[in-house]
Amino acid sequence: MEKKYSYAEFLKAVGKNSSSLQAERLLNDIYMDLFLSHIHREQTKRRLLKLIDLALDQKDESAFNRLTDELMKMEEK
Secondary structure, three states: OOOOOOHHHHHHHHOOOOOHHHHHHHHHHHHHHHHHHHHHHHHHHHHHHHHHHHHHHOOOHHHHHHHHHHHHHHHHO
16 A cells, blocks of 8 residues: 655656656645544554454453454554
8 A cells, every 4th residue: 555755756756857847746745644643553453453452352262362462553654
């Protein structure tokens, strides 16, 4: 989901040989990707927390361990 933008690509877009419209489009793309990544991450985190609570309620140790591992890996990124 997440697109990687290079510094060179950004400089090219804002350079003197390109239009400000091209630079604005690139910045809009970057902001949109950041926003969508943030939303996706928050939704995933909320889903995992609900599933962890459910695993605790059901005393499902294997699901709890799997889900908390997944949450910790997500938090490391």
